[in-house]
Amino acid sequence: MQQRPKTIVNATSKDKTFPRLMILPTIIVLLVMTTYPLIFTVFYSFTDYNYLKGGVFKFIGMQNYDKLLHAKYFQIAVLNTIKFTILAVFFEMVFGILMAIFVKSLNPNFQHVMRVLLLLPYLLPTATVSTAWKMMLSQNYGIVNQLLATFHLPVHNWFMETETAFKMILLIDVWQNIPFVFLLLYACLQTVPNDQYEAALIDGANSLQLFWHITIPNIKEGIALCALLRTIDTFRLFDKVNILTGGGPAGTTSTITQFIYNYGIKSLKFGYGSAGALLMTILVLGLSVVYIKKAIK
Amino acid sequence: MKKGLSVLVCLSLAICLFANGAQEQKATVPAAAGKQKLTLILRGGTYGKVIEKCLPAFEEKNNCEIETLDLSFDDLHSKIALDTVNKEGAYDLCMVDGSWMAEFTENNVLLNLSKAGYSFDDDIIPATLTICKVGDDIYLAPYFGNVTVMLYNKALIKAAGYASKDIKTWADIQKIAQVAKASGKNGYIIRGGSPDNIVSDFLPILLANGGWVVDANNKPTVDTKEFRAALDQYISLYKLGDTMDKDDIVAQIDNGNGALAIGWPGWYVPKANSNGDYVTIPSTLDANGKSVNTSLYGVWCIGVCNNSTHKELSVKLLEYLMDKDVLLGTIPEGGVPCRYSSLKNAEVLKTYPQLETVCSSLEKGVYRPVIAQWNEFTTILGTEMDNIIKGTETMDAGLSNAQKQLVDLMK
Numbered sequence: 001m002q003q004r005p006k007t008i009v010n011a012t013s014k015d016k017t018f019p020r021l022m023i024l025p026t027i028i029v030l031l032v033m034t035t036y037p038l039i040f041t042v043f044y045s046f047t048d049y050n051y052l053k054g055g056v057f058k059f060i061g062m063q064n065y066d067k068l069l070h071a072k073y074f075q076i077a078v079l080n081t082i083k084f085t086i087l088a089v090f091f092e093m094v095f096g097i098l099m100a101i102f103v104k105s106l107n108p109n110f111q112h113v114m115r116v117l118l119l120l121p122y123l124l125p126t127a128t129v130s131t132a133w134k135m136m137l138s139q140n141y142g143i144v145n146q147l148l149a150t151f152h153l154p155v156h157n158w159f160m161e162t163e164t165a166f167k168m169i170l171l172i173d174v175w176q177n178i179p180f181v182f183l184l185l186y187a188c189l190q191t192v193p194n195d196q197y198e199a200a201l202i203d204g205a206n207s208l209q210l211f212w213h214i215t216i217p218n219i220k221e222g223i224a225l226c227a228l229l230r231t232i233d234t235f236r237l238f239d240k241v242n243i244l245t246g247g248g249p250a251g252t253t254s255t256i257t258q259f260i261y262n263y264g265i266k267s268l269k270f271g272y273g274s275a276g277a278l279l280m281t282i283l284v285l286g287l288s289v290v291y292i293k294k295a296i297k
Numbered sequence: 298m299k300k301g302l303s304v305l306v307c308l309s310l311a312i313c314l315f316a317n318g319a320q321e322q323k324a325t326v327p328a329a330a331g332k333q334k335l336t337l338i339l340r341g342g343t344y345g346k347v348i349e350k351c352l353p354a355f356e357e358k359n360n361c362e363i364e365t366l367d368l369s370f371d372d373l374h375s376k377i378a379l380d381t382v383n384k385e386g387a388y389d390l391c392m393v394d395g396s397w398m399a400e401f402t403e404n405n406v407l408l409n410l411s412k413a414g415y416s417f418d419d420d421i422i423p424a425t426l427t428i429c430k431v432g433d434d435i436y437l438a439p440y441f442g443n444v445t446v447m448l449y450n451k452a453l454i455k456a457a458g459y460a461s462k463d464i465k466t467w468a469d470i471q472k473i474a475q476v477a478k479a480s481g482k483n484g485y486i487i488r489g490g491s492p493d494n495i496v497s498d499f500l501p502i503l504l505a506n507g508g509w510v511v512d513a514n515n516k517p518t519v520d521t522k523e524f525r526a527a528l529d530q531y532i533s534l535y536k537l538g539d540t541m542d543k544d545d546i547v548a549q550i551d552n553g554n555g556a557l558a559i560g561w562p563g564w565y566v567p568k569a570n571s572n573g574d575y576v577t578i579p580s581t582l583d584a585n586g587k588s589v590n591t592s593l594y595g596v597w598c599i600g601v602c603n604n605s606t607h608k609e610l611s612v613k614l615l616e617y618l619m620d621k622d623v624l625l626g627t628i629p630e631g632g633v634p635c636r637y638s639s640l641k642n643a644e645v646l647k648t649y650p651q652l653e654t655v656c657s658s659l660e661k662g663v664y665r666p667v668i669a670q671w672n673e674f675t676t677i678l679g680t681e682m683d684n685i686i687k688g689t690e691t692m693d694a695g696l697s698n699a700q701k702q703l704v705d706l707m708k
Binding site for chain 2: 052053072138140159160162248250251252265267268
């Protein structure tokens, strides 16, 4: 007789105790660190809670949400965030895939060295990366402007001009996060069977055909996962914007999190800030719903 | 055996997680036995550094230990505010910007120093005391005499035919900026970055044009002809230069690439052979104009947190830090006391002649509006101004939006 697989659902009561004990710490941590704050965030979003006023607040219904949805700068922040996320994820995926394929094609010893070197930007703290780039792009002593001036090219006030500020934040974020995409896709590339490439080569396929018909189909699950993770992470972009531009100039780099910080957190209006945070969560869920539905199937 | 070991590992992990979460860590290093420990929360940079230099003598005399936290402007405000709701505060003495006074006193953040026995003496510049009191009760002491000044590059103003004593009107500023721009330099640099920086940088020009951001009843007055005239002038100066953050402004003035900018004494300590220096901000638009106070106070005050667990010792520390001789000793470290005995001291002025400018600015400065919503006020106004300056919004639309939002805020 075929044995039923051992799962919690199929197990006897006695057998269920041990697995339950094993997942209990995780559930406790999840409840304390995620569910409890989430419940209170939802609750406060319907109040006029100001932290400095202590426990004194009143229920104001949907006023916070109404104010947010009608706030011109929130709308600008949402558009900026979506635009930034799409561009950042696109460039990170493209360059990440290319880097992964390039490194895989190298001599095995050299692959180890390249893996470490290419991973370095991702390992640095965001504050360090932002400060370093700020110095490099400085109007006064920045190496970038000095190099451009040497070659008689136009110099810019990179973080203070409306035409360049957004592009610089995008460049820095892409530079820092390409290694993450590279690492995940490099791991996926290891699982692609070599005999498929060999068979294709025998049939006369060129590099582009190998890439499109063999590489991409084999790693598409990894690409989807990478894109989802990068989308969620990029949507929450805050530290680079806060350190480098504060949301300016003229709101061109303002993101949802920066808006929440400026109008909710700095003024200690946590009720308003909570409403902003929830709206942002709903937007992120909307962007990732396709993948989540596919994963559940 | 394996099962038992797994259960033990999981239980240990859960205990560790809860143990870490449960303990409130107030101090990184516990005080030695018998010694009280004070925690000071200060503004980073020169402002906090100057206080830190004074502490060892107090620690020795009072057998205590003092730990300091140096923070950015926004972090300092947040941390003081967030700690307020705790019954026992994490901080004892705090550094406070005058613009937070209304918000903090409304919400009981600061100790009433009058009730704790503290009082001012005649040596402190009277105009700097306005922000420190609510009625007759003292809540703060003016520690660092931050007041806006006009930074300038000596060579560039000389090239425009000016000496520092000749810079008397905003027309002079315009002329110097034009000459510097014509020679390929930044004639006038405005401060960019956060909305608060933009508003603070603009306010002296607004004052010179006879305008202000609120009226006597704290109603917003940003869509007025004075405000528009001031903003027009500000934009015309911006076109003769650029917009930068604080570090780049100081570098530009010092390296001769920028002629003029509004700044604060804490940014730049000029010496005899420095390339830059500062003067009082002009108080008239032109030779025929009416003279008004145009120096904006950004005095860093010190106070005691109302939930401090060492109130008596903290007040004693405050008195010590505000002592005439202690403050005089901070000047070589970059300190700018709000005391006549420091700023008019002949020996001090020989080495630091620029302090005469600071003294004169402190005597006739203007405080930012003392309103609890000032933080949000500057966010709204600064954002609209940024759009107008960068040309993404017209002045009519921007100021009208700002006025409407500010009226809603102040309801």
